[in-house]
Amino acid sequence: MSELQKRQIQLEVLRYNPETDTAPRYQTYSVPCLEEWVVLDALNYIKDHLDPTLSYRWSCHMAVCGSCGMMVNGEPKLACKAFIHEYKEGQIKVEPIANFPIERDLVTSVEDFITKLASVKPYLIPKEDKPVSAGEFKQTPAELKKFKQYTLCINCMLCYAACPQYALVPEFLGPAAISMAHRYNQDSRDGGRDQRQEVIASDEGVWECSFVGACSEVCPKHVDPAGALQQVKVASTIDWYKEHLMPWMKK
Amino acid sequence: MEIIKTDVAIIGAGGAGLRAAIALAEADPKLRIALISKVYPMRSHTCAAEGGAAGVIKSDDSLDLHFNDTVGGGDWLSDQDAVEYFINEAPKELTQLEHWGCPWSREPDGSVAVRPFGGMKIKRTWFAADKSGFHILHTLFQTSLKYPSIQRFDEYYATDLLVDDGRCQGLTALEIRSGEMKQFQAGAVIIAAGGGGKMFPFTTNGNIKTGDGMALAYRAGTPLKDMEFVQYHPTGLPNNGILLTEGCRGEGGILLNKDGRRYLQDYGMGPETPVGQPVLKTMELGPRDRLSQAFWGEQQKGNTVKTPWGDCVLLDMRHLGEKKIDERLPLVRDLCISYLGKDPVKEPIPIRPVVHYMMGGIHTDIQAATRLPGLFAAGECACVSINGANRLGSNSLTELLVFGRRAALSAIAHLQSHQVPSSDAALAAKAKASQNRIQALFDKSNGTESIAGLRQEMMDTMEANVGIYRTGEGLAAACEKIAELRQRYANIALTDKTHVYNTDLMQALELGSMLDCAEAVTVGARDRKESRGAHQRLDFTARDDENLLKHSLAHYHPTEPPRIEYLDVVITKSKPGVRDYSGAKK
Incomplete structure (x- = not known):
């Protein structure tokens, strides 16, 4: 096994402290990075050895808690999964995740996303009432597979940072929230689609999506929100036809 | 200072905190619930648990068997009345999660699938x-959104409990985004703030796991129990400690030394079982303490593989095949490829034991109540104890649910007689004192100690002296060093003296929590002169049931080391016996 390689990397980090800065600025740090490091390791090096005033969120360091979404050289990335060895040129620009207001340095306000997620009723609305004592709902592996992919969203919001529509129309529910609604709609145990549809099929819902597909490209968990949105659009269109052209057909 | 009035304040919004919040909201929609966490709920470290949650559901299983596995796995330090309650509640809680939409893996007939786990x-x-904790956390978080009475205070850091008239009546917390201190006035408080594995340098624990909840209770005068028992998970990625679930071995992965030998057979866990056909409770499905100790043995014998990240053994999963790995262990494959550049489908993965879980925590009884009236605790920060000296994998996710709910029910019972605050003025004065403590950090201009520097010294001390095998000498040195670090902590300097998202301040407070907890660990370990479960002493190699079939309770002192008290273990039906993980008789 080879020895660990080290390389000096210039990290250009966006800094902004509302108490002391009138506008965001950039600060460059020279960090001795191991090639196997991720950008988060480099930020931690800065925090511990160069500048304790740098603020950013992180926790799990294994791409599951969703805390450390940032722009790395302009691309939405998890800092814990942006590998130093992929940045050959030795210069890395780190900025807060796009399309969310900056609170300080690399920390943004995520309230808009949380509100939107809550608005789609992202919980099981059971098709039938069944007490816990009656045991589990049966669900075959095939039924599970229909929605499993959409359960993998870690709420990192990279898809919102990549979404051109969310950048233009902040009211847009956005990829992760709509995917989560779709996840429950597709669950064989769920009967809540009509309740969610009011929000999903509204003007701020799925119709805002222009199907660029950037959300799926940046998703670190391969949730494919774009695919979910497309399916929701098709289903919502069918709803519309049923309602307006074939009113005798009940949903 | 703003005062937020609530009925029950919950500190921590991971699995246990969310479960408690939902239980409160369901029991009485009129209850005001404040769910306070230093991170957004879905960032909580429950999300990183991989393997699964234990609960008896299949016809070939029984509550007695789960009881015996748990008590034996804990080396008879578990309270058996608590274990009995736990295993009884476990299936109900897991089924409840299923009803809330948790995407459990399934059998072809649609019933919930179960997998083998160590011990x-x-x-x-x-x-x-292999994302069980993640799905449990998100299912709970999303379900909690149904209940308007659960008011969340995301990114609030709890600084002190407010105790007056002999009972806990709230807390102070910093709103991280503004730096403002708030007083929460509550009829009852539940701590569900996780463990403190970050006191060690090599851990599966996330950055947030700094023992804050344990330290809060400890400083408020309620003891920490069995803190010396720290679990090493046998299979972590060697470069950054990322967890590879026990499910890897449950599905049939094997452990090899540098000669390709399945060395566990040399540590009382043999004979060798057929590759790819794991046999329960032996070889690779032995308990975590034994497996981590076997690694240490191989290291002593020079049988480990040398890697740039130190000594390793190999976890070989190649015989499982790509299809099974992708279906059952997709995260593990992704983690190995991403962070180590190795594909478990194609090559064995170098691994080494890594600090994973604290069996110890805030001393609670079977009702999740602490010794401080009005204060309850659940999850890793608490110690009931069901886990004893060594937790079995997949019992902790279930524990979050069972005791998260239990804490909620106990809090409701407490409210019946303690609705009214003892004295608004006294509580406000205590809140002010807490605020002054933080303010003093800002005002101090002559601090000389660096936060990162002290933290590193603490981690080095723990790693060197409080690992898989311990000695009296090493532990004495560790006690001395941690005591010294606690003294020096009084002299830390904040570099950042602004208020918005001051993570320099957060790290200072977290370091304080870790040092307090680390001292409870080291003193408890030094004074426990026996070997039991995860606490192994090279100078006291046997279990001593005559003198130490007891829980340790560490009592806080602001400037001195803790005083240790001992408490009998509750034994109901299983007398201490031999932990036999050999496969010979099976």
């Missing part, structure tokens, strides 16, 4: 591929 005699671990 368990029967397959009883419910799993959602």
